[in-house]
Amino acid sequence: MSKVIMTVDDSASVRQMVAFTLKGAGYTVVEAVDGKDALAKLANTQINMMITDLNMPNLDGIGLIKGVRAIPAYKFIPIVMLTTESQDSKKQEGKSAGATGWIVKPFKPDQLLAVVKKVLG
Numbered sequence: 001m002s003k004v005i006m007t008v009d010d011s012a013s014v015r016q017m018v019a020f021t022l023k024g025a026g027y028t029v030v031e032a033v034d035g036k037d038a039l040a041k042l043a044n045t046q047i048n049m050m051i052t053d054l055n056m057p058n059l060d061g062i063g064l065i066k067g068v069r070a071i072p073a074y075k076f077i078p079i080v081m082l083t084t085e086s087q088d089s090k091k092q093e094g095k096s097a098g099a100t101g102w103i104v105k106p107f108k109p110d111q112l113l114a115v116v117k118k119v120l121g
């Protein structure tokens with residue numbers, strides 16, 4: 001059974017690229033358009049990892065991570081931020097909320113897969 005990764009981004013092209021990269025490596029991908037959509041989908045989807053953007057409408061990446069960490073089943077799953085933000089203050093905010101890692105856009109597919117393999121073990 002393949003690992004399930006949720007990708008959360010308000011940009012359809014970024015979601016498609018992440019999904020294409022992950023599916024090509026044998027992962028199952030669930031897509032969400034923003035934090036609110038992601039939390040709604042978590043109610044009836046079991047995932048092994050989440051890759052989320054920081055800046056999104058309705059519920060941003062930080063709010064989403066806090067929401068996910070509040071769900072007992074997802075307290076310890078890897079959550080990687082995939083964002084254009086690279087300031088240390090934002091990274092610290094992400095880490096405080098419970099982010100496992102950080103990838104700055106634009107990303108290379110190999111870089112994304114290396115991080116996924118590392119955090120999923």
